[in-house]
Amino acid sequence: xxxxxxxxxxxxxxxxxxxxxxxxxxxxxxxxxxxxxxxxxxxxxxxxxxxxxxxxxxxxxxxxxxxxxxxxxxxxxxxxxxxxxxxxxxxxxxxxxxxxxxxxxxxxxxxxxxxxxxxxx
Amino acid sequence: xxxxxxxxxxxxxxxxxxxxxxxxxxxxxxxxxxxxxxxxxxxxxxxxxxxxxxxxxxxxxxxxxxxxxxxxxxxxxxxxxxxxxxxxxxxxxxxxxxxxxxxxxxxxxxx
Numbered sequence: 424x425x426x427x428x429x430x431x432x433x434x435x436x437x438x439x440x441x442x443x444x445x446x447x448x449x450x451x452x453x454x455x456x457x458x459x460x461x462x463x464x465x466x467x468x469x470x471x472x473x474x475x476x477x478x479x480x481x482x483x484x485x486x487x488x489x490x491x492x493x494x495x496x497x498x499x500x501x502x503x504x505x506x507x508x509x510x511x512x513x514x515x516x517x518x519x520x521x522x523x524x525x526x527x528x529x530x531x532x533x534x535x536x537x538x539x540x541x542x543x544x
Numbered sequence: 545x546x547x548x549x550x551x552x553x554x555x556x557x558x559x560x561x562x563x564x565x566x567x568x569x570x571x572x573x574x575x576x577x578x579x580x581x582x583x584x585x586x587x588x589x590x591x592x593x594x595x596x597x598x599x600x601x602x603x604x605x606x607x608x609x610x611x612x613x614x615x616x617x618x619x620x621x622x623x624x625x626x627x628x629x630x631x632x633x634x635x636x637x638x639x640x641x642x643x644x645x646x647x648x649x650x651x652x653x654x655x
Contacts, residue, residue: 472644
């Protein structure tokens with residue numbers, strides 16, 4: 424059974440870096456048939472895709488334009504996980520953050536449970 | 545403001561048929577498959593429909609999806625109280641180097 428387990432702090436100070444990790448079990452981050460995504464949800468912005476990483480003979484990454492200057496998504500094959508770093512956060516980055524897999528069909532077929540991250544001093 | 549447009553709310557009585565619309569553009573729904581998700585309070589979205597009209601195993605055939613041009617629809621027949629949830633559509637958008645887009649969500653109330 425494939426599962427995504429999220430970890431990371433729930434409170435980040437303004438201007439600092441938000442860091443979350445998604446541990447994968449039952450699949451591998453270096454799979455040629457999956458992509459690994461970060462999505463967030465807030466009352467003001469709804470569901471917002473942030474970016475993804477995937478392996479197709481080499482690693483690829485793609486980011487949403489809205490966060491492209493501040494975001495990094497990295498795979499860690501040794502731990503079978505992938506991470507999100509969002510720099511220079513403001514209160515507008517307060518949201519529930521989800522990691523999610525897109526499989527061969529190209530849709531989000533598996534989600535983490537979500538992490539509420541609050542940006543506040 | 546979400547890229548895909550959904551009505552904020554929908555309602556029906558038990559046994560009724562309800563449809564939820566999702567309107568997009570040529571760069572998303574007009575070019576790529578639509579997926580639908582159901583979300584209960586405090587939980588992650590869960591896949592309901594993929595590739596416009598396919599149901600994952602375990603999803604009852606009361607749920608069906610369709611699309612035409614730049615719009616898609618989710619239909620729920622034989623409405624049940626447990627269908628009360630938020631429903632979201634999603635599609636890949638080919639613009640801006642490609643990105644995923646979502647609808648704003650529709651809160652379904654079973655009266």
